Amino acid sequence: MTPFHLAFRIDDIESTRAFYGGLLDCQTGRETGNWIDFDFFGHQISAHIGPRPDTILQTLVGGIEVPLAHFGAVLPWETWQALAERLTDRGAEFVITPQVRFAGEPGEQGTFFVRDPSGNALEFKAFRNAASMFDATTTAGAQS
Structure with missing residues (x-):
């Protein structure tokens, strides 16, 4: 990598x-x-x-409004779960709580969003099948 x-x-x-x-x-x-x-x-x-931007834009992914401008990391499933638990235990405020999107579909993924103290949105995700991350046949809109 x-x-x-x-x-x-x-x-x-x-x-x-x-x-x-x-x-x-x-x-x-x-x-x-x-x-x-x-x-x-x-x-x-x-x-x-x-300086902070004047507007925070949103976009629709899998039926959920997510911050348009964001970055994050794709993690192994167990690492993603452990991070979600650690942030929950430490009282982190989630923009979007840990959840599974596209369940049972080729692009099935765990995801959650948090903001850093400066308002930047971060997404942490894990694919149930890591090989499906760049698969063009996965659910339309699965990528974010």
Whole structure:
């Protein structure tokens, strides 16, 4: 697997460090006064201080309104379940609670959404059949 890099906007370093480093258990990388890197499940994410957008857009996926702008990680099923339980136990506020979408279909997946302290939406998902993640024959709209 080749890691990806994603840069995104945040309000401040300390609340971001607490969320990604503390709540999600991501290792902290390099940082300055206005950005900080994390090892996000094997990928490099860079959080940069900047202004908040005026509007949060939504889109429909599997009959559920989800944040249009979001990022996240596709995890093994057991890892996804353990993360959902850990966040629940730590009192995380879910945008969309842990659930299974497209049950019994080729694109069956567990998913949940949370927001970081800066309002960025994150989706964590797991496919029941990992090989179906990029399968064009899976349910229309299964990808998000």
